Amino acid sequence: MRIIFSLLLFIVFFSSCNVTESIVFNDEQSGEYLMTYEMGDAVKAFTDKMGGGQTDPDKKEKGEVMDTTMVFADIMETYKDSIAALPEEKRQAMEAVRDMFMTMKMNEDEGVMDIGIGLNFESLEDLRDIQEKIKKVQNLNGQGDQLDAMKNGSPIGKFMGSDDERVTYEMTANGFERLTAVDFTEEELESMSDLFDDTDENDKEFMQYFEESYYNIKLTFPKEVKSVSFKDAEISSDRKTVTYKANWIDYLKNPLLLDVKVEFVDE
Structure with missing residues (x-):
């Protein structure tokens, strides 16, 4: 179970790389939610900084390849004795995410490391607290206090995302909406861009790092989808899948940026 917690710590620290929020809906508004963190570039940068990645290619062993799914309910059953010995707060956190799962795809030679946190949901009601559930999964590593200190007291903190927004999803026979609620006044929201100063050397360095993060x-x-409110959204050839993205820094400046309205084709 220790390796699982280590992966969770890795997710939290590098959660500001490339993030993909994917939802697949079935006919009954059930489906699968998956938040994926693509960390291949971050791992390579970290390895290079620590002096790795310079091995003679002729002597280098073949890298590890992994594609697996870990279901928390199964983990809790396998490690039930260890979980029973955890503090009450941690046991409650594990119970809260029992119905969730993690995915991991890794190919060291190709620089791929994708870790996902997901939920098979029965209705949209199950997604109303999905951000809170993801935070509980991330905090299972026991490093929550240190990570909070990093967010609040280090230069990289403001680049790691905010805990002050909640996303909800609504779907009717005619369309779908992704809506973000934030605990900011309109004036505070407008001034969020001032948090990032491209004349400050620390900010400038991090902004360059996240320049290609989305x-x-x-x-x-x-x-089938008739229209999408997001200007540069792409619709698949069968008109059933919508994809769009925003630069990570732009998203941090305006969490409402990713809100969208989708209109379905009349049947």
Whole structure:
């Protein structure tokens, strides 16, 4: 179970790389939610910085390849004795995410490392607290206090995302909406861009690092899509999947940027 917690710590620290929020809907508004963190570039940069990645290619062993799914309910059963010995707060956190799962795809030679946190949901009601559930999964590593300190007291903190927004999803026979609620006044929201100063050396360095980082949205519906409110959204050839994205820094400046309205084709 220790390796699982280590992966969770890795997710939290590098959660601001490339993130993909994917939802696949079935006919009954059930489906699968998956938040994926693409960390291949971050791992390579970290390895290079620590002096790795310079091995003679002729002597280098073949890298590890992995493609697996870990279901928390199964983990809790396998490690039930260890979980029973955890503090009450941690046991409650594990219970809260019992119905969730993690995916991991890794190919060291190709620089791929994707870790996902997901939920098979029965209705949209199950997604109303999905951000909170993801945070509980991330905090299972026991490093929540240190990560909060990093967010609040280090230069990289403001680049790691905010805990002050909640996303809800609504779907009717005619369309779908992704809506973000934030705990900011209109004036505070307008001034969020001032948090990032491209004349400050620390900010400038991090902004350059996140320049090619994106928050991606992928929505798949059982009905054909007629229109999408997001300007640069792409619609698949069968008109059932919508994809769009925003630069990570732009998203941090305006969390409402990824809100969208989708209109379905009349049947």
